Amino acid sequence: MFNKRIRIKDLLASDKVNYEATVMGWVRTFRNNQFIALNDGSTNNNIQIVATLGEFDEALLKRLTTGACVKATGEVIPSLGKGQKVELKATTIEILGDSDAETFPMQPKKHSLEFLRENAHMRFRTNTFGSVFRVRHALAFAIHKFFNDKGFLYLHTPIITASDAEGAGEMFKVTALPLDGTAPKNDDGTINFKEDFFGRSTNLTVSGQLEGELAATAFSDIYTFGPTFRAENSNTTRHLAEFWMIEPEVAFNDLEDNANLAEEFIKYVIKHAMDNNKEDLEFLAQRLEDEEKQKPQTERSEFGLLEKLNFVVDNDFERLTYTEAIEILRESNHNKKKKFQYPITGWGMDLQSEHERYLVEKHFKKPVILMNYPKEIKAFYMRQNDDGKTVAAMDILAPGIGEIVGGSQREERMDKLTQRMEEMHIPAEELWWYLDTRKFGTCPHAGFGLGFERLVQFVTGMGNIRDVIPFPRYPKSAEF
Numbered sequence: 001m002f003n004k005r006i007r008i009k010d011l012l013a014s015d016k017v018n019y020e021a022t023v024m025g026w027v028r029t030f031r032n033n034q035f036i037a038l039n040d041g042s043t044n045n046n047i048q049i050v051a052t053l054g055e056f057d058e059a060l061l062k063r064l065t066t067g068a069c070v071k072a073t074g075e076v077i078p079s080l081g082k083g084q085k086v087e088l089k090a091t092t093i094e095i096l097g098d099s100d101a102e103t104f105p106m107q108p109k110k111h112s113l114e115f116l117r118e119n120a121h122m123r124f125r126t127n128t129f130g131s132v133f134r135v136r137h138a139l140a141f142a143i144h145k146f147f148n149d150k151g152f153l154y155l156h157t158p159i160i161t162a163s164d165a166e167g168a169g170e171m172f173k174v175t176a177l178p179l180d181g182t183a184p185k186n187d188d189g190t191i192n193f194k195e196d197f198f199g200r201s202t203n204l205t206v207s208g209q210l211e212g213e214l215a216a217t218a219f220s221d222i223y224t225f226g227p228t229f230r231a232e233n234s235n236t237t238r239h240l241a242e243f244w245m246i247e248p249e250v251a252f253n254d255l256e257d258n259a260n261l262a263e264e265f266i267k268y269v270i271k272h273a274m275d276n277n278k279e280d281l282e283f284l285a286q287r288l289e290d291e292e293k294q295k296p297q298t299e300r301s302e303f304g305l306l307e308k309l310n311f312v313v314d315n316d317f318e319r320l321t322y323t324e325a326i327e328i329l330r331e332s333n334h335n336k337k338k339k340f341q342y343p344i345t346g347w348g349m350d351l352q353s354e355h356e357r358y359l360v361e362k363h364f365k366k367p368v369i370l371m372n373y374p375k376e377i378k379a380f381y382m383r384q385n386d387d388g389k390t391v392a393a394m395d396i397l398a399p400g401i402g403e404i405v406g407g408s409q410r411e412e413r414m415d416k417l418t419q420r421m422e423e424m425h426i427p428a429e430e431l432w433w434y435l436d437t438r439k440f441g442t443c444p445h446a447g448f449g450l451g452f453e454r455l456v457q458f459v460t461g462m463g464n465i466r467d468v469i470p471f472p473r474y475p476k477s478a479e480f
């Protein structure tokens with residue numbers, strides 16, 4: 001069997017010596033014509049392979065270049081070098097794939113994140129991205145585990161949708177019609193989508209929520225975890241055009257239950273990563289600390305990554321209403337000294353990311369759950385509160401990221417819902433299937449959407465969302 005190998009992580013974890021083992025991986029460095037540092041992606045730690053001088057062909061040794069793929073068999077022996085307990089004294093070394101040292105982009109030196117983004121096809125082979133994507137995996141696994149253990153059903157909502165009424169963001173069109181000007185047209189010159197593949201105009205989904213609600217009114221507890229798309233021209237460190245979203249939707253839940261679920265969920269998945277990816281998080285913490293040192297003293301964060309994560313897991317999130325938040329912001333010195341780009345004009349204004357970050361980073365210094373927003377700045381499906389002004393919405397704001405969760409109790413009362421849709425010019429005919437849930441056995445329910453990449457950003461401490469998804473999609477970029 002070709003693949004009879006031991007993972008480098010497992011090999012390094014054990015004290016066992018004096019046995020034969022085979023490892024396979026990619027050369028990180030080759031020193032003194034003798035020591036190979038080999039990595040297989042199971043950990044950032046390399047196994048040191050000793051190619052004893054004189055025992056191997058010069059021609060073979062020449063091919064041991066950074067990036068080459070190697071299979072090595074030998075005896076596991078105690079290591080004299082520091083940093084590792086064992087090493088492999090090679091008896092055979094086979095080059096599975098050569099790597100041209102001159103042109104291999106991942107040289108054994110520090111590369112900028114920009115450079116690595118341009119070489120995203122190779123950046124998995126660096127320590128930083130090794131750690132980021134192992135943590136991303138752990139978080140994805142923890143998400144399924146959390147909901148599965150709670151008895152939630154994992155629902156696959158469609159990626160191509162016809163509804164464009166959700167208002168969550170700009171949509172990408174999906175069409176099979178020719179784009180060379182020969183597409184069938186209506187009398188008024190617009191494209192005739194009746195002739196298109198689905199017989200109507202379709203888009204990539206911006207959210208699985210509406211379909212999620214359909215399932216929640218049968219299974220009671222569901223969640224989605226899938227890709228969503230937004231054609232918004234946001235060139236920020238927190239926006240992607242293609243990102244993954246987790247959207248639980250729960251029958252018989254109100255806004256408070258919803259906030260409790262979100263808080264428990266975030267703590268659970270962070271704890272899972274801390275318990276299972278200690279080495280990777282320690283590496284990323286060190287990386288962040290080094291990065292922080294480049295910044296002026298005043299801009300450095302007080303907390304290290306691990307301290308921050310521990311703090312989030314161990315402490316209650318701060319909960320307050322939108323109205324209270326506006327008061328805090330209005331009264332803040334920051335506002336009085338006119339340091340906000342968007343000044344606090346008063347109740348009813350939408351919060352900008354600078355305001356959200358002020359609340360979490362300067363004022364409360366912890367994650368914040370903001371509740372009960374003005375209905376004018378929120379979606380049509382959010383449940384109207386008795387005050388006639390606000391809806392039962394909640395956003396969770398995280399330090400360094402801003403909004404990480406957006407959720408609400410949903411409007412389950414048919415008359416209130418259709419009235420709000422009319423006010424917001426949302427065509428009821430298009431959402432007949434959504435309205436049917438309110439017609440046949442409607443029930444109180446609530447849910448939220450959490451942007452997976454923002455969570456990964458938060459846990460890994462990576463500053464740019466483009467560095468926590470393997471192949472980021474953003475304006476003017478869809479390489480790889």
Ligand code: ATP
Pocket residue numbers: 168169230238239240241243245403404405406407449450451452453454
């Ligand atoms: P923002 O104000 O940050 O643009 P939003 O109000 O558009 O967020 P929602 O529509 O409530 O966000 O989406 C739910 C969650 O999805 C957000 O809380 C965030 O975590 C994530 N999210 C939204 N837009 C993006 C994006 N373009 N890229 C990555 N994640 C996103």
Ligand code: MN
Pocket residue numbers: 169
């Ligand atoms: Mn947005």
